[in-house]
Amino acid sequence: MSRFWQFIRNQASGTTPENIELRIEGNIVDSEDAWLYEWFGIPAASPNAFRIELAQYAGKDITLWVDSYGGSVFAATGMYIALIEHKQTGAKITGKVGSKAMSAGTIPLMACDEILMSLVAIMMVHNPLSSIQGYASDMRKAADVLDIIKDTIINAYANKTGKPRDVISAMMDDETYMSANVAVKEGFADGVLYQENGKPENIMNFAYNRITIQNSANESIRHLFALVDSSVIPVKNSKEEEFIVDLAELKEKYPDIYNSAINEGTLVVVKAERERIKAFDVLNGKVDADFLANAKYVEGATAENVLFKAMQEGKIINAAYVTSAEADAETANAVPGDASDDAKPDEVTGILNKVTAIAKRTLGIQEGGK
Template identity: 60%
Template sequence: MPFWKFQNIAASETEPEHAELRIEGDIIDNEDAWLYEWFGIQAVSPNAFKADLSQYDGKPITVWIDSYGGSVFAATGIYNALQEHKADVTVKIDGKAMSAATIIAMAGKDILMSPTAMMMIHNPLTEAYGYASDLRKTADVLDEVKDAIINAYQLKTGRSRAKLSEMMNGETYMSAKTAIKEGFATGMLYADSEAKPVEMAFNRHAILNSTSEAVKRMVAMQKPPDPQKPDNSKARALLALEMEL
């Protein structure tokens, strides 16, 4: 079963009827969902999420996020699904939206953060091995991945690409006030009430997403065959990647 649940919220004096869900745990690729379900680890994957979201077509959605992140490709799939939703999407961050989770957050028309919540953006990173040419190609792929992420940030924040790139280079942590100032959030939750403190520690190697095969295919498609090498050279040269965002 997925580690999220859509709920119908009845209309009130201040809000219309809407659906609400929470995104918690790792953001993972579809092919790895079975493994997380098997071990009972909290996670969210695009295909199952899209299937559930389709049942609420035309209804306003509130998305609560508390995640360290995970796969940039999985986050992109969820971001796209929310962007295509035919009603307003409100994002509420009550703990943390870090790394790939920030991509999903950018799909909100309004992005509201708890006063003790944190947001963090950084460059995509990976572990790799191979020939020198493979490592150079991997760096090129990471540059393209970063460029794609900046697209989502720029559309929401209106900041320049140079400014966003600099923030990613610096692994930038943002409180609610900073995120609002930089355009990554539009408001603060619980302004008149006390909120719980949140753990801020982030280990960039703590979340291993499963985009290795996707990136391998990207690299392989760009590498011309070398007739001077034996048939198994391509297999040996493929990168073993555990890519994080």
């Protein structure tokens, strides 16, 4: 399986003891869903495989790096418990965030003895969310389940921060984004990486895509509803109502309906993956071929993310194109963002605007949509 966690053993040297580095950088998925990600080569991490591998390092100190938009709440809490159990073997866990720890991606961090964030890192906490269809009773039950899930997440946050539960709940309601210093102030982190002279970092404008940073209770919550009466499927084409209680019975009694549902779900996933692959075509001749192939087929990255990374690592081979795109992007600096403390664009904001404009031009993204 193409996983986005990795254990790295750093051997002892001199006075430095052996240390295990653990990186979690992909979608966090439930174990029962892992086969689908494996089938399509999508990077992901599941708690069962994670727990098995973690057991090999019992008693060893771990530095945990997290760079994740999140994923399944239940899978993330499974990892959280596995890390708590690892500390019972006498190990210390130090958490570090270089870029982002959002949504369910924050939960494994809460098991750490110490959490450090880089100057440019973002941490985000919000309420779990899901989608469901059915009767009014189903909607009410879904809301009750989400409240319970939120309460369990608050347990982890409160245990780490020491903050009152109602304060944490309000932060989740507000979908709170925290810079490194703000996270330290709020108790979600203990220190700031690479900060010179203790100076606080500047808060820059930024945008986010809600679709990419959901707490994915969407998928996991369906397992809870398999245990309640609302999950039965009424079939009304006979004299007496017939109730299908699980997928196995549906497959046995109505194989055509079962196969149709499975095939439709597979087609949706296949279509999404084909669109991701097709998006890379516009980068041919502009990005180093080997770099592009690795991102496309091995890492499972998106074309837009690859373009950003290619510019960062010097993998752009059409320099004239980039120069031309940069010239076209100059006007981006004049476009105001959200209000900041001094309302003046600085050098970093200008660079980000240029890179965004280059990405949009390269991938054919127009303002207001694709």
